[in-house]
Structures are given as C-alpha cells and as structure tokens.
Amino acid sequence: MRVEGAACVNEPREQSVLRLEGVGKSLGGRRILNDVSLSLRKGELKVLIGPSGAGKSTLLQCANCLIRPDQGEIFLDGERLNQHNSGQLRLFRRQVGMIFQDFNLFDHLSAQGNVSIALEKVRGLSRREAGERALAELARVGLADRAALYPAELSGGQKQRVALARALAMDPRAILLDEPTSALDPELVGEVLAVIRDLAAGGMTMLMATHQMDFARALADEILFMDNGRIIEQGGPDVLLRQGAGTRTLDFCTRLSLELAGRDGLKANGLELLP
Amino acid sequence: MDWNFYLNDIFPVLNRGLRMSLALILPSATLGLAGGFVLGMARAFGPSWLRKAGDVYTALFRGVPLVVQLFMLYYALPRLGLYLDGFSAAVLGFTLCSAAYHSEYVRGAALSVKQGQFRAAQALGMSPLQTALYVLAPQTMRRALPGCGNEIVYLIKYSSLAYLTTCVELTGEAKVLASQTYRYPEIFMAAGVYYLALTSLASLVLGKIEKRLRVPGFGRTI
Ligand SMILES: Nc1ncnc2c1ncn2[C@@H]1O[C@H](COP(=O)(O)OP(=O)(O)OP(=O)(O)O)[C@@H](O)[C@H]1O
Ligand SMILES: [Mg+2]
Numbered sequence: 200m201r202v203e204g205a206a207c208v209n210e211p212r213e214q215s216v217l218r219l220e221g222v223g224k225s226l227g228g229r230r231i232l233n234d235v236s237l238s239l240r241k242g243e244l245k246v247l248i249g250p251s252g253a254g255k256s257t258l259l260q261c262a263n264c265l266i267r268p269d270q271g272e273i274f275l276d277g278e279r280l281n282q283h284n285s286g287q288l289r290l291f292r293r294q295v296g297m298i299f300q301d302f303n304l305f306d307h308l309s310a311q312g313n314v315s316i317a318l319e320k321v322r323g324l325s326r327r328e329a330g331e332r333a334l335a336e337l338a339r340v341g342l343a344d345r346a347a348l349y350p351a352e353l354s355g356g357q358k359q360r361v362a363l364a365r366a367l368a369m370d371p372r373a374i375l376l377d378e379p380t381s382a383l384d385p386e387l388v389g390e391v392l393a394v395i396r397d398l399a400a401g402g403m404t405m406l407m408a409t410h411q412m413d414f415a416r417a418l419a420d421e422i423l424f425m426d427n428g429r430i431i432e433q434g435g436p437d438v439l440l441r442q443g444a445g446t447r448t449l450d451f452c453t454r455l456s457l458e459l460a461g462r463d464g465l466k467a468n469g470l471e472l473l474p
Numbered sequence: 475m476d477w478n479f480y481l482n483d484i485f486p487v488l489n490r491g492l493r494m495s496l497a498l499i500l501p502s503a504t505l506g507l508a509g510g511f512v513l514g515m516a517r518a519f520g521p522s523w524l525r526k527a528g529d530v531y532t533a534l535f536r537g538v539p540l541v542v543q544l545f546m547l548y549y550a551l552p553r554l555g556l557y558l559d560g561f562s563a564a565v566l567g568f569t570l571c572s573a574a575y576h577s578e579y580v581r582g583a584a585l586s587v588k589q590g591q592f593r594a595a596q597a598l599g600m601s602p603l604q605t606a607l608y609v610l611a612p613q614t615m616r617r618a619l620p621g622c623g624n625e626i627v628y629l630i631k632y633s634s635l636a637y638l639t640t641c642v643e644l645t646g647e648a649k650v651l652a653s654q655t656y657r658y659p660e661i662f663m664a665a666g667v668y669y670l671a672l673t674s675l676a677s678l679v680l681g682k683i684e685k686r687l688r689v690p691g692f693g694r695t696i
Contacts, residue, residue, distance in 0.1 A: 265593055285601075293599025303590035307613045307689050317598035320608055351691025362594075369598060 215240050216276060216404045217295065217373045222261055223270030224428075231257050232268070233428040239373055242402040246415040248451065249425035255408040256300075258425070259375045262406065263295040264288055275372060293321055296366030296374035300382050302358040304350040304365075310337060310357075311346040314365045322369070336364035340394050356387030363394055374398070376407040412452050416440055424448040476660075484651065484664050491647030492668055498561070498633050498643055499672075502568035503626050509569060510576020510622070515614075517577060518584040528577065535574035540632055543567050548639040560639040567639070568629060575625045576618075583617030584610065616692045623680035627673050634669075644668055 215238035224232040232254050239245060247255050260266040264273065264282060273280040273291075280291050304313050314333035318324045324332065337346050340360040350358055359379055366374055379395070380388040392414055399405065399418055409415060415422055416436045424432040424439070424447055432439060432448050439448040517528035535543065548563040558566065587610055595605040634645035642650065648665040652658045 260593075263597060265597055289599045289601060292597055297594070297597035299590060299594065301590055303588070303594035305591055305594070305609055305613075306588070306691055307616060316608055317595075317600065320604050321599045349690040351689075365594075365598070 215274070217262065217406070218274040218277075219262060219271060220274070221271035222258070222268045222273070224257060224261055224266060224268050226257070231428050232261060235271070235428070235430055237406075237423060237430065237433075239404050239406055241404055243420045244399045244403075244405045244407065244418055245421045245423055246419040247406060247408040247423050247425060248410065248412075248415065248448065250451065253425040254428040255425055256377050257428075259297070259377045259406065259408060262375055263292050263297055265292075265297065289321075293317070293369050294372045296369060296371035298359070298362055298366060298374060298376040298379045300378040302350075302355070302362050302382070304358055304361055306350050309347050309349050310342060310353065310361045310364075313350070313361055314368050317365070318368055332368055333364070336368045337361070339367065340364045341390070354387060355383045356390045359383065359391045360394055363391075363398075367398075373404040373406070376405060376409070378408050378410070380409065380411060410455060412440075412455065422448060424451065479657070479660065480664065483655070484661055487647050487651045488644060488661075488664055488668055491642065491644035491665075494636075494641065494643040494647075495630075495633055495672070498564055498568065498636055498641065499630055502565050502572060502633070503629055505565075505569040506572030506629065507576055507622060507626075509573035510625075511580050513573055513577035514580025514618070515584055517581045532574045532577055535571050536578075540567065540571050540635055541638060543571060544635060544638045560636075560641040563639040564633075564636040564641045568633065568636075571632075572625055572629050575628075576622050579618040579621030579625070580614060582621075584614045586617055587613045613692070616687055616689065619680070619684055619687070623677070623684070626680065627676055630672050630676060631669065 218236075218238035220236050222232055222235045223230070235258055237245070247258065249255055257266060261268045262273065264280065267282050273282075275291055275294060281287050305316065308316060311330060311333045314336050315324075315326075315329035318329035318332055319326055322329075334343065334346055337343050340363050342357060342360055342364065345353065345357060345361075350361075353361065363379075376395070380391050383391065388411070392411065395405070395407070396414075396418060419436050421433055422436050422439050423430050426447070432446055438444065439446050440452060441449075513528055513531070516524050517532070518525075520528065544563065544567045547558060547567050548560065551558060551563075591609055591613075592605055595609050600608070633643065636643050637646040637649065644665055648661050652661045655661070
C-alpha cells in the first residue's frame with residue numbers, strides 16, 4: 200500500500216531503486232520506444248504486458264543499457280547513470296540483473312560455473328568463494344544437486360533457474376525479466392514462476408514482461424500495458440483487470456486467454472495444424 | 475632382412491631428417507595456429523574491410539597449391555629484394571598456408587557461439603575483453619579443435635615439401651640416401667613409418683586435449 204502525502208515530501212523520488220525518465224529509442228529509422236517513464240520502488244514487482252512488437256524487450260534492455268536509449272535518463276538509487284562512462288555502465292549493469300527469454304547460459308560452463316564466473320571475474324571473489332556462493336545460489340533455486348551439469352544436460356526450466364541464480368549471485372538491486380517462461384514447455388512454467396514468487400516475497404525489486412496473466416493478477420504491484428513503444432495504461436491489477444473495467448489491458452488479456460483456450464481446444468481435438 | 479643396413483645407414487640419416495622436420499613443424503604449427511586464431515576472429519568480428527581482406531587472404535592461400543606458394547617465397551621474393559633462406563621460406567610458407575586453413579575453422583566456430591551469451595555477459599557487467607576471454611575464446615577453441623587438429627596432421631605430411639626450398643628434412647634425407655644406395659623400398663618404407671609415428675603421436679595428443687576439454691553439447695557430433 201502506497202501512502203501519498205506529507206511523509207513522501209521528505210523522502211522524495213530517491214526512494215525508487217530504478218527509475219526511467221522519458222526514455223526513447225529509435226532503431227532502423229523507426230521510433231520503437233517513445234517517452235517511457237517508470238519507477239520501481241524497493242520490493243516492487245511490476246509486470247509489463249502488451250502485444251508482440253510493443254517494445255517490451257526493447258524497454259527492458261534499455262533499462263539496463265544493453266540497448267542504449269537515445270533519449271531520457273536512467274537512475275539507480277536516485278543516481279543518474281552516465282551512459283557514456285563505460286566503467287559506470289558496467290557497475291550499473293551488474294547491479295541490475297537481466298533474465299532472458301532464451302536463458303543465454305554459457306554453454307561451456309557447468310551450472311555452478313555459470314553462476315560463479317562473474318563472481319570471480321567481475322566481482323573479484325576468489326575461485327573458492329565464488330564456487331561456494333554459486334552453490335548457495337543454486338540451492339536457493341532448488342538446483343543444488345545439478346551444480347555439475349552443463350546447459351546441454353538441463354531442462355528449460357532448470358536452465359532458467361540457473362539463469363536466475365546467476366543474476367542473484369551479483370546481489371542485484373533489481374532484476375529485469377523478459378518473458379522468462381515463454382520458451383518453456385507448459386509443465387515447466389510453474390517451477391520458474393515459483394522461484395520468482397519467492398523472490399517477490401523476499402522483497403526483490405523486479406520488472407517482468409510476461410503473458411502469465413494469473414501470475415500478474417496475483418503478484419504484480421502494478422501492471423504496465425504497452426503498445427507502439429508507449430506505456431498506455433498502468434495501475435494495480437485490481438483496477439486494470441476488474442470485471443468490466445473497459446481498459447485496453449483487460450481487453451488484451453481477454454483476447455489472450457481466448458487465444459490460449461482456442462489453441463488448447465484445437466489441440467485437444469487433434470486439429471492443430473500450425474505450431 | 476638386412477637389419478644392419480637399417481641400423482647403420484637408414485636410421486641415423488632419417489633421425490637427422492626427423493630433427494629437421496620437427497624444427498620445421500613445431501614453429502609452423504604454433505605460428506600457424508596463432509595466426510589462424512587471430513585471422514579467424516578478425517574474419518568473424520572485424521570491421522568489414524578487415525573481414526574482406528581476411529577472406530581474400532584465405533581464398534588466396536587455400537586456392538593456390540602449396541608448391542607454388544613455396545616457389546614464390548623462395549624464388550620470387552628475392553626479385554623484390556627480400557631474401558629468405560630455405561628454412562625460413564619453408565616455415566613462412568607452412569605458417570601462412572596453415573593459418574588460412576585454421577582461420578576457416580576458427581571463424582566458423584566463433585560465429586556459432588550463440589549471440590545471446592554475449593548479451594548475458596554484458597548484463598553481468600563483463601567488459602568486452604572479459605567476454606572475449608571467458609565466453610568467446612573457450613567456446614571457439616572447443617568447436618575449432620577437431621578441425622585445427624586435422625590441419626596440424628596435414629602440416630606434418632606437407633612439411634615434406636620443404637625439399638623444394640632446399641631444406642633437407644625427413645623426405646629429403648630419404649631421397650638423397652636412396653639415390654646413393656638405390657634401396658628405395660626399404661628407405662621410403664622406413665620414412666613412411668616415421669611419418670606415421672609423427673601423425674599418430676599428434677593425433678593422440680590432440681585427442682587427449684579434446685577429451686580434457688570435452689563438455690556436453692560441444693565437440694564432435696558423430
Ligand atoms: N534491431 C532492430 N532494428 C529495427 N527494429 C527493431 C530492432 N529490434 C526490434 N525492433 C522492432 O522494435 C519493435 C519492438 O520490438 P520488441 O522486441 O521490443 O517487442 P516486444 O514487445 O518484446 O515483442 P514480443 O512480445 O514479440 O517479444 C518491433 O516492431 C521490432 O520489429
Ligand atoms: Mg520481446
């Protein structure tokens with residue numbers, strides 16, 4: 200519950216962990232992000248939804264400067280990021296974790312190696328310390344017994360959990376997640392969402408693009424609905440997704456669930472022709 | 475079988491040739507591998523002018539027979555005022571040629587590293603150099619190793635072309651001895667066994683390295 204009022208005057212916007220202000224990006228001569236502002240307070244989980252091509256991935260990558268925005272500012276703990284200072288940029292990135300749709304684990308390293316490599320090479324821990332910390336993080340995502348396995352030997356859900364452990368090991372201030380479950384078989388979605396739910400419960404600050412509407416409804420502090428490179432609606436799930444709310448968000452979710460139901464229906468009848 | 479001929483005449487001569495062969499092969503293999511690695515990376519990730527230059531180099535050195543390359547280095551360069559002794563010309567020729575072949579394997583291997591891993595490394599705060607060292611290089615090495623290993627085995631065999639630049643190694647010594655004694659079959663059979671031993675040893679060592687570096691999802695798919 201957010202209290203707006205006198206108390207906030209003394210604790211101004213510095214309260215937010217990660218804040219974007221007027222971020223814009225053009226790619227290939229097209230405006231892909233247009234004047235996007237958002238802020239994540241400590242412990243908040245915000246969910247980004249919107250049709251394909253809306254700019255969700257681009258926004259998430261701009262938010263940790265994997266894609267450099269050409270307009271706007273990014274603040275971490277109230278401090279403005281200077282995009283052109285590569286040292287500051289690296290320091291910033293390691294404090295803002297990133298989870299990708301297709302995991303992007305390092306193929307030549309075991310699960311433990313994937314988690315420990317940046318601890319060792321970026322944070323400068325000794326090999327032993329890094330290895331121990333990596334094991335602890337793998338245990339946190341329920342993979343202590345898989346530490347020695349390589350990405351090729353892990354299921355999709357396990358890979359994404361290793362990716363989460365890898366991000367968590369950096370002690371990030373916030374984590375950005377780009378459709379972390381959409382490359383997974385349906386039966387593996389749950390194990391990844393469970394880890395994210397635990398993180399949310401533990402007070403991790405997160406911005407997540409997803410189509411898992413039940414998850415968003417249950418856990419999001421706020422839903423951001425994007426289309427054409429802009430956030431066009433935002434608010435709590437209870438507001439945006441209330442029966443008869445008449446919002447674009449509700450409209451989109453209804454269509455999404457109809458589509459899913461339709462596809463499952465066809466599948467059940469063995470009529471599905473296209474993947 | 476005339477063992478004394480083997481012991482007293484063939485082996486000492488071939489051993490001398492073997493030393494020369496090794497003196498040719500070891501630097502050529504090392505320099506060729508290093509050059510091929512740099513060239514392959516440049517062809518994979520360099521600016522477009524460098525990629526094109528690398529492609530032209532590779533096409534040239536893979537397309538022209540090694541014999542012709544060696545003749546050019548040894549007999550044509552002096553016309554331009556650049557004199558190389560036979561040994562240097564051979565090592566240079568082998569190095570330039572094998573670098574071209576290695577670069578093919580390295581380039582293919584480097585391009586097959588999934589791009590998303592570079593973004594993941596960047597997102598963890600790795601610098602471009604760290605990404606190259608800890609993500610790109612180890613994967614490229616593993617993928618290129620089988621091809622590069624074959625190339626080194628080829629190098630052992632084509633090192634016999636060094637006689638063209640008057641550098642007398644294993645084959646050269648065998649040829650000289652045979653022409654003096656007319657015992658071609660014995661001498662070349664022995665030389666063949668020497669080469670076989672060298673290539674087997676190289677394959678063995680390369681296989682060991684490959685096994686040592688083996689990671690599920692990499693390496694030979696057959
Ligand atoms: N490098 C690029 N050059 C040009 N256009 C790009 C580039 N990357 C993305 N785009 C375009 O930007 C738009 C937004 O892409 P983005 O991947 O951010 O969408 P998204 O909301 O994540 O979609 P999805 O749900 O399919 O993942 C798309 O229209 C896409 O075609
Ligand atoms: Mg996307």
